[in-house]
Amino acid sequence: MQTAAMTRERSFPTRTSAYLDWLQMLTGAGLILFMWSHMVLVASVNLGAGAMNTIARFFEDTYMAQVGGPLIGAAFLLHFVLAARKVPFRTEQQRAIWKHARLIKHTDTWLWLVQAFTAMVILIMGSIHMWTVLTDLPITAAKSAARIQGGFWGVFYLILLPMVELHVGVGFYRIAVKWGLAGRSQRKGLKRFENGLTAMFILIGLITIVRFWTLPI
Amino acid sequence: MDTVVSDLLCIGAGLAGERVAVEAAAAGFSTICLSIVPPRRSHSSAAQGGMQASLGNSCMGEGDCPDVHFEDTVKGSDWGCDQEVARLFVERAPEAVREMAFWGIPWNRVVAGKSTYFKGGKQYEKVEAPEKEGLITARDFGGTAKWRTCYTSDGTGHTLLYTMDNKVVELGVTVHDRMEAISLIHDGENCMGAVARCLKTGKLRVYLARATLIATGGYGRIYRETTNAVINDGGGAIIALDTGIVPLGNPEAIQFHPTGIVPTNILVTEGCRGDGGTLLDVNEERFMPEYEPAKAELASRDVVSRWMTHHIRRGLGVPSHYGDHLWLDIRHLGAAHIKTKLREVEEICNNFLGIDPVTQLIPVRPAQHYTMAGIRTNKDGAAYGLKGLFAAGEAACWDLHGFNRLGGNSLAETVVAGKIVGEKVVEYLKGHEARFDTGVVRDRVRRDQERIDRLIGCKDGKEDTFKVRSAMQDELMERVGIFRNGKDLQQAVDNLQEILQRARRVGLRSSGLGANPELTLALKIEGMVKLALCTAYGALQRTESRGCHAREDFQARNDRDWLNRTLATWKEGANLPALEYEPASPSMPLPPGDRGYGASKIITCDGEIIDRG
Amino acid sequence: MGRHLTFEIFRFNPEDKDSVPHMETFHLEETERMTLFIALTRIREEQDPSLQFDFCCRAGICGSCAMMINGRPGLACKTLTRELPSEITLLPLPVFKLIGDLSVDTGTWYRAMNEKVESWIHTHRSFDPRAEEQRMDNALAEEIYELERCVECGCCVASCGTANMREDFLGASALNRIARFMMDPRDERSSKEYFEVVGTDEGIFGCMGLLACEDVCPKNLPLQDQLGILRRKMGWQAVKHLFRMG
Ligand SMILES: Cc1cc2nc3c(=O)[nH]c(=O)nc-3n(C[C@H](O)[C@H](O)[C@H](O)COP(=O)(O)OP(=O)(O)OC[C@H]3O[C@@H](n4cnc5c(N)ncnc54)[C@H](O)[C@@H]3O)c2cc1C
Ligand code: HEM
Ligand code: HEM
């Protein structure tokens, strides 16, 4: 009883872990929203170069690209720093998780490894990509097409695209189950939905890359 | 030698052991519990049904009180119990249930209004009173006049044990799990503790204590077919018997249950038959109506078990790898009924047999279930013969159950006796100082170490310990089961004596290093055969039928000659136990009479013969 | 019926200086309704009496017999060989300290867990033996029981990637235990006190939502749901002061 009374008097326990978890989720969710908008922007090229240019100009005229871009970059880095706390960097941890995943053959555990792995790729490639695009404003369909038809960027996006979509898909699913937004009975349905979503985005992305590739400059 | 000293040493951390520990620890005494398994895995966790206490909150328990509970208990025991103990018990059971509620048990509660229930295959309706809403409710259990069995869904033992262990953790009681007591340290007058073998490392350790409690549960594993956990192999009873001074009470009083599943003997509830299930033989034909035209499958536990065994012996059992068995058929009850009212049965069938009871037959046969037998104590829980030694729970013969324990009374016994004995242990600790005789301790350890060395070195022979156990189990199943007769019992005693010689020649096949399981059994095997002999010999001598002790050659309950309790001690070097008898109860507020169920042929104290057939 | 089963079993006796960790093969003819309890018992009695494993209730009730069965943690007594391929690999649970062969020390681990989460009713009241019990809604009692059904088998912990990487992670069974007490009106702990125990990276915020716990729990406890509720409650507990007006 005494101890209970004592703890009650003590000041509030450290909230750090809770804050960081909130931030990790919020930056993740924010980035998901961004990636969806990003898809709208980039995929609009499928409707014609004009459509994309209009959207891009809208973002620039409202300064969303100039201000938003670096903000996204910041969110990206913050999210990385937060999520990195969970990534096994120590070799013994890495060995443990690998051994474990291989042993138990459990999908959601593998999905987490997918998330951690894609994250590393995204960190590097995403940064390069953002740097490239944001230092070469304004965004126009023609410039993008030229980049992609150069070959290097085409391959670059062919790798980055599935990485991002996998990461987004798994992240979306994980936020829902971690925070109890989807209960036990919804889990299966959610997973199917998430898989569908990922496949759809990859498909749209591929079509977009092909479109850039074939867009007359 | 590694030595640990405390005020109280509890050998056993099931419900009974922990309840005593809690009492002592709360009074400020240093307490250590030993257990073969982590405490929460003790067999108390397996009790699903419930515990009895006359709260009388449910409408079906209206008017219940300790007096009615007392009467049920004494009748249940077939007047074999100590009535002073029974009185003490029934008076304090309600308080024990409430205390457990206070500590956190999520007892099922009264829900006001109408609901339905099944009895004897028929559906009835009951209406719970609104003013009782939210109080602890009860369910029906065999042999009781009122609904008195408090429960938490299908996990009463589990929740009781978890709550009790929570209390143990809260009070900071030390628990050494995987620590098996292998002998008591005593000088013929005082008990000073125990020698234990660590089941993680195989090392021996000395536990010295001012008071020692044995609460090691039942020892059904001397039988092959038993509902008991695999660790229930009698360690506590053995170390008490090995003293040569402390007696076992009523070693012949062993309870069976008609429907254990084959092969693992997990219990399926009597509700199956209650709700209309039938028993079939190898030809998939019903046989109970042939033996019991009136009640058929609904006859009492022991009667059904008897005919099942009889039918199997007639060669009408279903042969299998695990011996002959019979079928339990609940298919005709329908999927809806099975999936709601008999859900646990469905789960057991699916999980442990891979059988769907809606479409398939369930393999069953009678199995040992409860040992009323145990270390004889007085009503304070103090063992006969040694100062400072106590016993409680199923390991003890306190003696609440006499020759037949009522369902729901054993869980209740663990917490009620635990509390009462705990209080007495505290009194004892306050009034006694310890004298640990180092010579006695050293001698005890030396003998135990020598025993281990001899087993490892095969100094006495190379008998296979598993085979010896198997022979003993066969003997008990075959001849000291539910129905007994002089000829078979004599045969069993003879054979068991031979098996005892084999047990003394056991040697290990493996290295015996560390937590070696072969050594664990080998250290106990001689004691197990002794327990088996106590049971067989006690049964042979008791020429009457009382409670679960059913003699085919002496079918009457004989109050004139046998209204008493067997006390079995084992002198060093002997090949049979020494039997003595004491009156069943110091006083008989409820004089011997008719139980109102089961066969009732009675020879009264005056020698009059009453036969209500 | 009558399949020939091959068991690959992990062997190591830390108390034997000559013992090195290795896999050993045993053979057995399958019999009807055979469980791993029957199979392992037979192997011990007929082939190698030194083989260490743990069974107690052999009825799926006590939680003693958890092991890695073809890679997945599960209760061996509840596993029918019929449901497995004829090659069966058995390993001890990871995370817990090995005692020998298939036997691990869950007792010490769970005692520490129970101490850490203070797994008991915290109340300032004292028991009055003469008083009527505190009333409780039956539905609530059943809800509490639903979470109390955990048998501390350790399957959830062994299956959890987080617990495998970080030994200070409390694990699903501990978080479930806290959820159980939070639900219980008899426990007077405030959310703040609960937060102190589980509002950390060792507690609920360490859980990465891998859900292996949910998938392997032999008692089918609603772990996913309880972890979700706990994260929301603890998350809210941490930030609610930010939303307070004034
Ligand atoms: C399947 C089944 C269902 C049941 N259902 C009911 C029911 O519904 N209602 C009811 O009232 N009763 C029921 N019973 C009976 C009841 O569960 C038991 O009688 C009671 O739980 C025994 O409790 P205990 O504390 O005496 O022993 P246990 O709980 O068996 O504890 C024994 C303890 O002793 C330890 N131990 C044993 N030997 C040693 C040793 N040598 N050294 C150190 N430690 C040792 C063990 O590790 C354990 O901790 C049932 C029994 C069975 C088998
Ligand atoms: C467009 C970029 C990104 C998006 C949209 C995104 C999205 C998400 C989302 C939604 C989650 C789930 C959050 C949660 O469970 O709380 C997540 C988790 C994670 N992210 Fe990202 N992320 C991105 C980039 C990155 C990068 C660059 C890294 C680099 C390290 C990274 C590493 C991780 C990790 C390790 C997790 C798992 C954390 C956990 O399970 O607790 N992510 N991400
Ligand atoms: C503010 C930041 C960003 C801007 C302005 C931006 C802009 C663009 C543009 C204009 C393209 C078209 C191709 C090109 O011009 O090279 C593109 C494509 C792409 N971007 Fe971004 N991007 C940003 C951030 C990101 C991030 C953070 C990621 C993921 C980590 C990402 C992943 C991709 C991918 C995969 C493609 C290929 C397009 C597809 O086929 O769908 N981008 N982006």
Ligand code: SF4
């Ligand atoms: S939560 Fe489930 S898996 Fe975990 S210990 Fe409890 S019963 Fe076992």
Ligand code: F3S
């Ligand atoms: S597997 Fe582990 S990470 Fe969380 S959801 Fe279960 S505790």
Ligand code: FES
């Ligand atoms: S032995 Fe008890 S759960 Fe398997």
